[in-house]
Amino acid sequence: MTRIVGVDIEDVRFPTSLTADGSDAMNKDGDYSAAYVVLRTDGQGPDGDPLAGHGLTFTIGRGNDIVAAAAREQAAQLVGRDVADVVGDLGGVYRDLTADSQIRWLGPEKGVVHLSLSAVMNAVWDLAARAAGKPLWRLLADLSPEELVDVADLRYLSDALTRDEAIAILRAQEAGKAERIAELERTGYPCYTTSAGWLGYSDEKLRRLCQEAIDDGYNHIKLKVGANLEDDIRRCSIAREVIGPDRTLMIDANQVWDVPQAIEWTNALAQFDLLWIEEPTSPDDILGHAAIKRGVAPIGVATGEHAHNRVMFKQFMQAGAMDFCQLDTGRLGSLNEIIAVLLLAAKFEVPVCPHAGGVGLCEMVQHVSMLDFVAVSGTHEGRVTEFVDHLHEHFTDPCTVSGAAYRVPTQPGYSTQMHESSIAEFRFPDGSYWAGRLAETSA
Amino acid sequence: MTRIVGVDIEDVRFPTSLTADGSDAMNKDGDYSAAYVVLRTDGQGPDGDPLAGHGLTFTIGRGNDIVAAAAREQAAQLVGRDVADVVGDLGGVYRDLTADSQIRWLGPEKGVVHLSLSAVMNAVWDLAARAAGKPLWRLLADLSPEELVDVADLRYLSDALTRDEAIAILRAQEAGKAERIAELERTGYPCYTTSAGWLGYSDEKLRRLCQEAIDDGYNHIKLKVGANLEDDIRRCSIAREVIGPDRTLMIDANQVWDVPQAIEWTNALAQFDLLWIEEPTSPDDILGHAAIKRGVAPIGVATGEHAHNRVMFKQFMQAGAMDFCQLDTGRLGSLNEIIAVLLLAAKFEVPVCPHAGGVGLCEMVQHVSMLDFVAVSGTHEGRVTEFVDHLHEHFTDPCTVSGAAYRVPTQPGYSTQMHESSIAEFRFPDGSYWAGRLAETSA
Structure with a gap:
């Protein structure tokens, strides 16, 4: 049995504000950032490399640590779980994470806790595709209509789209x-x-x-x-x-x-x-x-x-x-x-x-x-x-x-x-880039 | 001149889940909690007591620390500001806090960063009312229609309510x-x-x-x-x-x-x-x-x-x-x-x-x-x-x-x-109540 044995959460920020890349009428000085989640397992993928899932969500700088903290809270639920169980019930894993009522209150299903849910579930899906030895688009394309609908969150949608209609669309x-x-x-x-x-x-x-x-x-x-x-x-x-x-x-x-x-x-x-x-x-x-x-x-x-x-x-x-x-x-x-x-x-x-x-x-x-x-x-x-x-x-x-x-x-x-190497350089605030820049600023 | 000299942010949680108070079909076991903000000043109120503003938002347990972290980020902007300037331009203070584009990205205007904005601005409004020596409802009731509309956030509303209509309603x-x-x-x-x-x-x-x-x-x-x-x-x-x-x-x-x-x-x-x-x-x-x-x-x-x-x-x-x-x-x-x-x-x-x-x-x-x-x-x-x-x-x-x-x-x-005394007892995780309960759990 292969299990998820640990979670690493990283606050990674790139100094894009220095070049005005990404500047728009609302966001003038974003530092493109990722709250980055790694689900570590004790197993190997089909290629023989250590099996892990990597996911992220995107923010534009300060506050990326807040999203990372929320991801840490959510991902903790996955540690100790059997990888086969997780990738065999991706709808159930998602429902478990979204049914956590104390965390749900902070959205519900919006803002920081939904950005962090995205990062965590993106890592779960990466893990599933690696375990299957396929790029994710292909793993998904190979599912049957019923399997695809089973992993989809159709809650609150039935007035616009029923499960039967969803299956018919895919069929x-x-x-x-x-x-x-x-x-x-x-x-x-x-x-x-x-x-x-x-x-x-x-x-x-x-x-x-x-x-x-x-x-x-x-x-x-x-x-x-x-x-x-x-x-x-x-x-x-x-x-x-x-x-x-x-x-x-x-x-x-x-x-x-x-x-x-x-x-x-x-x-x-x-x-x-x-x-x-x-x-x-x-x-x-x-x-x-x-x-x-x-x-x-x-x-x-x-x-x-x-x-x-x-x-x-x-x-x-x-x-x-x-x-x-x-x-x-x-x-x-x-x-x-x-x-x-x-x-x-x-x-x-x-x-x-x-x-x-x-x-x-x-x-x-x-x-x-x-x-x-x-x-x-x-x-x-x-x-x-x-x-x-x-x-x-x-x-x-x-x-x-x-x-x-x-x-x-x-x-x-x-x-x-x-x-x-990118994480080592751009992790905030202790990656080599930021440590250097923060030292300059305070000098 | 009286200035805001510091901010205290507390994660306060009450163990309401033990008695099923607050249980409903979505939220079965909430621990009613407050992300609590105190804006300390170096001045006194009209009553001669030290002047401070106290605000909070409400959550139901885990994740209250995440809201507190966001409040800490937002409230930091207020430290050093002149209290007279702040309470004299409550619309401007609100706009400054909501215009912080890196934090805005995490909502926008929703979820954790909006809950925390609420806690911070609630503290600002408490400060304003204390500085005026009035309960807040009365401070507000004593404002002119124009003053009240000036502090209101009418952005994105003009297709339903113009500034002139708002003033007319109050007049x-x-x-x-x-x-x-x-x-x-x-x-x-x-x-x-x-x-x-x-x-x-x-x-x-x-x-x-x-x-x-x-x-x-x-x-x-x-x-x-x-x-x-x-x-x-x-x-x-x-x-x-x-x-x-x-x-x-x-x-x-x-x-x-x-x-x-x-x-x-x-x-x-x-x-x-x-x-x-x-x-x-x-x-x-x-x-x-x-x-x-x-x-x-x-x-x-x-x-x-x-x-x-x-x-x-x-x-x-x-x-x-x-x-x-x-x-x-x-x-x-x-x-x-x-x-x-x-x-x-x-x-x-x-x-x-x-x-x-x-x-x-x-x-x-x-x-x-x-x-x-x-x-x-x-x-x-x-x-x-x-x-x-x-x-x-x-x-x-x-x-x-x-x-x-x-x-x-x-x-x-x-x-x-x-x-x-309530904060000392119910601050998480180091207040006397939680320290005792967590010691029991781990014993």
């Missing part, structure tokens, strides 16, 4: 699975880049990065907006000029507007032929997004990176408030909740275009989009997954993007293992 | 303020009790407590339901038999149902003539509550104790999903957000019946309901505030209830100061 895609897997292995999954458009970049840098994106084969470019309308007009104009009339431009306001202002500002940028306005207002405002959608059509409304659980996604879809579903792999309760959202999206015919960037999110979303394509929606028509070319060098199995597509991950797991 | 109540204050001082603010109806109590205890509630003058009784329908029918039947046909019965399911089940179960209890079903499903499910409301009318739907911010309340009201607004003083961002919700409720004509119980919530809600009566809605018609008779002995200025009404607090502040 309908059974036939073409093998062809779609072959297609994925050939062409990858389409992505777009945000790397060009951070708010803190100069016009010159914006122009150069847009050109580089085109040269790399991208057909979609996304710009951050919302701080100053004149600047936005100038920046959109530069981007449109560089990418030409046939490629696609999206904008992202990172929640800075009230509803009436969102409509007015977005319409003032409509001249640049926009596919979507992303996060125009509070991420909790389902009815507000519905009003914005009506007010800015035919520009679509994209949101979801801060939508904190499946109940929010259910309502965004019921209200017709979401044209593009940008679920986040560090904010939802791992695959258990993500599968539920993919099923809702399939039922409501909303294209899923996951949020990524930060640290580790790209590594995870590729698995989610591939699962969606192979087993849930069965298409990538009208879908494009975010890609930001930052911080991949810290992972042992980084995502590979070429020709504006994520290439299928082939190593076992969820691609979320960090190099030990 | 309309200016005339009768003095009479309403006099009425409050005479009769107090009406309340109901949940003390009788916890799920873990025996039928005999339920019967006895219902009778005692009547004897104490209560006209409203609330029962916890949702674990077992037969039990609920028997318990409702006992309660209705004891209180007779003319008093009011409410039920509370603490989020256990999906939407269709909520409608079915509530209608199965309709024979007991219920005023409201409280928290029938996920607290995030605005559209679900609207469907339940349509499905169980004329029984009303009450919710809000877990509604995490003003944007959720806005939508509950826009969707007509909330018959009774049960805002929570430990979950919303203190008075800055509560005032916004009171204004929304006045605009949408939804009666505010705040959630209380736990530890310290009763001490706070009395101030909120009195503010609502004096300055915002101008009435307590159809309104009744929760009261649970637990743990008041730990406060230096505990709420006083008689004749089923909260009596006006008369001491300066927000009534949230705990006895030092």
